[in-house]
Amino acid sequence: MALDPARVVAQLQELRELTGDENGAQRVAWTETWARARAWLADLLSDLPLEVERDAAGNDWYTLRGETERAVLLGGHMDSVPNGGWLDGCLNVLAGAEALRRIAGEGTPAVTVRLVDWADEEGARFGRSLFGSSAAGGSMADQEELRRLTDREGVSLPDAVGAFGVELDRALEAHAQLATAAAYLELHIEQGPVLESRELPLGAVLGTFGVERWRVTWTGQAAHAGSTPMKERRDALAGAAKLALAIRDIARETGGGAVCTSGGVTCRPGIVTSVVETAEQLLDQRHLDAAALASMLARAQELSRGFAEEERIDVAWERLWNIQPILFDETLIGLCDEAITEIAGVSHRLPSGPLHDAAEVARAGVPTVMMFVQSLRGLSHTRLEDTREEHLEQSVAALDRLAAKTIAHVAAA
Amino acid sequence: MALDPARVVAQLQELRELTGDENGAQRVAWTETWARARAWLADLLSDLPLEVERDAAGNDWYTLRGETERAVLLGGHMDSVPNGGWLDGCLNVLAGAEALRRIAGEGTPAVTVRLVDWADEEGARFGRSLFGSSAAGGSMADQEELRRLTDREGVSLPDAVGAFGVELDRALEAHAQLATAAAYLELHIEQGPVLESRELPLGAVLGTFGVERWRVTWTGQAAHAGSTPMKERRDALAGAAKLALAIRDIARETGGGAVCTSGGVTCRPGIVTSVVETAEQLLDQRHLDAAALASMLARAQELSRGFAEEERIDVAWERLWNIQPILFDETLIGLCDEAITEIAGVSHRLPSGPLHDAAEVARAGVPTVMMFVQSLRGLSHTRLEDTREEHLEQSVAALDRLAAKTIAHVAAA
Numbered sequence: 001m002a003l004d005p006a007r008v009v010a011q012l013q014e015l016r017e018l019t020g021d022e023n024g025a026q027r028v029a030w031t032e033t034w035a036r037a038r039a040w041l042a043d044l045l046s047d048l049p050l051e052v053e054r055d056a057a058g059n060d061w062y063t064l065r066g067e068t069e070r071a072v073l074l075g076g077h078m079d080s081v082p083n084g085g086w087l088d089g090c091l092n093v094l095a096g097a098e099a100l101r102r103i104a105g106e107g108t109p110a111v112t113v114r115l116v117d118w119a120d121e122e123g124a125r126f127g128r129s130l131f132g133s134s135a136a137g138g139s140m141a142d143q144e145e146l147r148r149l150t151d152r153e154g155v156s157l158p159d160a161v162g163a164f165g166v167e168l169d170r171a172l173e174a175h176a177q178l179a180t181a182a183a184y185l186e187l188h189i190e191q192g193p194v195l196e197s198r199e200l201p202l203g204a205v206l207g208t209f210g211v212e213r214w215r216v217t218w219t220g221q222a223a224h225a226g227s228t229p230m231k232e233r234r235d236a237l238a239g240a241a242k243l244a245l246a247i248r249d250i251a252r253e254t255g256g257g258a259v260c261t262s263g264g265v266t267c268r269p270g271i272v273t274s275v276v277e278t279a280e281q282l283l284d285q286r287h288l289d290a291a292a293l294a295s296m297l298a299r300a301q302e303l304s305r306g307f308a309e310e311e312r313i314d315v316a317w318e319r320l321w322n323i324q325p326i327l328f329d330e331t332l333i334g335l336c337d338e339a340i341t342e343i344a345g346v347s348h349r350l351p352s353g354p355l356h357d358a359a360e361v362a363r364a365g366v367p368t369v370m371m372f373v374q375s376l377r378g379l380s381h382t383r384l385e386d387t388r389e390e391h392l393e394q395s396v397a398a399l400d401r402l403a404a405k406t407i408a409h410v411a412a413a
Numbered sequence: 414m415a416l417d418p419a420r421v422v423a424q425l426q427e428l429r430e431l432t433g434d435e436n437g438a439q440r441v442a443w444t445e446t447w448a449r450a451r452a453w454l455a456d457l458l459s460d461l462p463l464e465v466e467r468d469a470a471g472n473d474w475y476t477l478r479g480e481t482e483r484a485v486l487l488g489g490h491m492d493s494v495p496n497g498g499w500l501d502g503c504l505n506v507l508a509g510a511e512a513l514r515r516i517a518g519e520g521t522p523a524v525t526v527r528l529v530d531w532a533d534e535e536g537a538r539f540g541r542s543l544f545g546s547s548a549a550g551g552s553m554a555d556q557e558e559l560r561r562l563t564d565r566e567g568v569s570l571p572d573a574v575g576a577f578g579v580e581l582d583r584a585l586e587a588h589a590q591l592a593t594a595a596a597y598l599e600l601h602i603e604q605g606p607v608l609e610s611r612e613l614p615l616g617a618v619l620g621t622f623g624v625e626r627w628r629v630t631w632t633g634q635a636a637h638a639g640s641t642p643m644k645e646r647r648d649a650l651a652g653a654a655k656l657a658l659a660i661r662d663i664a665r666e667t668g669g670g671a672v673c674t675s676g677g678v679t680c681r682p683g684i685v686t687s688v689v690e691t692a693e694q695l696l697d698q699r700h701l702d703a704a705a706l707a708s709m710l711a712r713a714q715e716l717s718r719g720f721a722e723e724e725r726i727d728v729a730w731e732r733l734w735n736i737q738p739i740l741f742d743e744t745l746i747g748l749c750d751e752a753i754t755e756i757a758g759v760s761h762r763l764p765s766g767p768l769h770d771a772a773e774v775a776r777a778g779v780p781t782v783m784m785f786v787q788s789l790r791g792l793s794h795t796r797l798e799d800t801r802e803e804h805l806e807q808s809v810a811a812l813d814r815l816a817a818k819t820i821a822h823v824a825a826a
Binding site for chain 1: 603604605606607610622624626636637638639640641642643645648650651653654655657658661664665670671672673674675676677678679680682683684685686687688689695696697699733765766767768791793
């Protein structure tokens with residue numbers, strides 16, 4: 001049975017009808033709509049000779065036994081954010097399913113091939129992303145915190161996942177699924193403008209950025225906007241404004257795809273008649289190189305202390321979250337480049353700004369690579385998310401080609 | 414009966430006990446506590462030969478008939494903000510009352526002398542300041558709007574003022590009170606740091622600043638903080654940051670006491686993982702010279718358009734409020750300078766950043782001057798508001814001296 005990339009596009013359209021509305025995709029994890037999408041996927045694969053299993057973290061595994069236990073994994077996630085796009089997560093699963101169908105059609109493969117539909121990649125309902133893959137990867141160390149999470153209706157995470165047969169206390173048992181994993185492959189829409197701006201359909205992903213996420217609090221002195229001379233002021237907003245501009249220079253000077261973002265400033269008292277006393281600034285810095293990331297952070301902190309001195313205000317840094325860069329496997333990146341070049345004539349290597357399930361798998365020590373397909377206008381997490389059908393079909397063909405190369409590579413190892 | 418400035422300090426302390434709590438003054442207009450303060454004032458003056466009248470806008474007038482109808486007015490306001498200071502508004506009234514007592518003790522004055530306790534200067538309950546003085550001055554043109562105002566409990570302004578005998582529809586009848594006014598004098602704490610930084614107790618006020626108050630809305634494009642390269646971004650916060658810094662240069666370059674304030678920036682979506690799509694920035698510019706103010710505004714708007722172009726974002730300006738500069742009377746400023754110099758040995762002229770009831774009276778065409786007494790750390794509208802007792806006493810003596818000079822000036826005209 002030959003690979004049929006157009007069928008994947010038709011399936012994506014069917015899934016959109018089944019689980020979306022006029023505001024976009026509604027496959028939020030641990031909801032009925034998500035369950036419907038997963039059941040639909042299971043049905044889609046029911047004619048293939050697969051072993052089907054839901055693991056302790058709620059991940060669904062479709063296993064095609066090969067000549068050895070050593071397994072090549074193809075992964076994605078059926079869940080979406082609320083009002084999400086038609087591709088994020090499910091393109092990966094359906095492209096993987098199509099590759100699995102092609103492989104199964106050719107008889108018993110040299111190695112085992114497994115499709116995984118990770119549970120709750122988005123974390124849209126409880127604010128905790130990568131639920132299933134972090135359980136499988138073994139990095140889910142925050143179970144105490146997870147136990148306390150509730151959704152907007154006050155439903156606790158343990159209750160919500162329990163309704164889908166997942167016991168939070170046992171979720172880490174999903175780690176056993178990776179025992180035989182020899183490689184992990186994941187296709188994803190880019191969710192950024194790089195491939196589009198280069199007019200390229202596909203790219204091989206080098207790894208996921210390390211992230212430093214901080215709250216920077218500037219403290220000056222509230223003072224009457226009419227009666228306080230300029231030179232007497234201690235304006236907290238001035239510090240935030242200087243840093244918001246300076247981090248852009250830091251990113252440019254660092255290069256290598258560095259990004260620095262000030263996502264917001266909250267001012268108090270925040271009224272038109274007062275100098276700002278407190279400005280809370282959100283800062284996000286990312287780089288694929290750990291040393292470059294550390295240096296970007298140190299530079300921002302150093303500059304902030306200078307700004308505080310200039311403005312006679314105080315500055316305090318509070319880390320909200322951070323993660324080290326996660327580099328993908330050199331060999332698999334090379335195979336990915338080859339597959340893309342064979343399908344599209346040209347490849348490109350780029351880092352991933354967003355995190356993905358692939359990062360959890362790579363952290364767990366499984367050789368991993370991702371393939372990106374162009375996103376129109378870089379939009380995702382919105383119903384406006386889109387990719388040209390031609391590129392979608394190329395992505396399915398390239399993932400399949402990558403799977404074939406990886407199976408051969410693992411079988412030869 | 415000689416002037417007794419120390420008595421005013423004692424009265425201020427008594428009033429603080431009567432109408433304040435551990436959080437500060439609570440004499441919010443149109444409340445029981447305010448009514449208690451006003452009754453206490455009436456009682457304080459009950460032994461003097463005064464005509465007492467509450468006008469159609471709720472202002473209380475204490476009139477000492479003189480040899481002519483032409484009147485010198487001394488003004489202030491008993492109302493405070495919630496958790497306010499012990500001086501703002503009531504120092505003016507009590508210093509005026511003490512001067513009135515001294516004048517009354519010397520027999521019938523050459524001209525009529527009137528003390529006015531303006532109703533609701535602060536606008537703390539309904540967000541509309543200068544209620545009584547704008548009615549008397551005749552500038553209260555927004556009665557339709559006033560009718561719709563409600564406090565936090567949902568009580569309407571017409572109902573609240575009605576409980577104190579004021580019919581909103583008749584409030585402008587208070588304008589008749591100014592028919593005989595030949596001069597208006599008002600003492601006030603500076604509410605700024607200028608006199609303190611110059612180690613001066615008192616200053617003559619040149620007028621009140623003109624004010625331009627705007628909302629500046631910057632519109633860029635939300636984009637993923639991880640996947641959007643720096644050069645692809647259209648960051649609304651960058652525009653706001655540049656303008657927040659640039660307005661300080663505009664103020665410094667303009668000079669003449671110019672002040673420019675960005676009191677807050679509100680970012681949307683305002684999350685750590687997104688470039689800012691919309692930044693709403695509050696802008697306040699003030700100057701005593703109308704042309705300088707207009708030029709400051711034009712310069713800020715011009716720069717903002719340049720910033721928008723640099724950042725490939727949009728900028729829109731929406732005026733929230735403005736008022737022209739109001740200059741006080743040259744002759745009275747001269748008399749004020751003389752009075753201050755006689756009491757303190759040295760005077761200083763300065764503009765007022767905040768608005769005051771005096772601005773409404775001056776706008777109505779009554780020759781007006783204000784006198785400022787030093788504020789410690791420039792603080793007001795907080796229980797931390799304070800002025801040295803020595804300076805308070807000097808301010809009472811200087812206001813009394815100014816009243817005497819003004820009476821002589823008006824009598825001679």
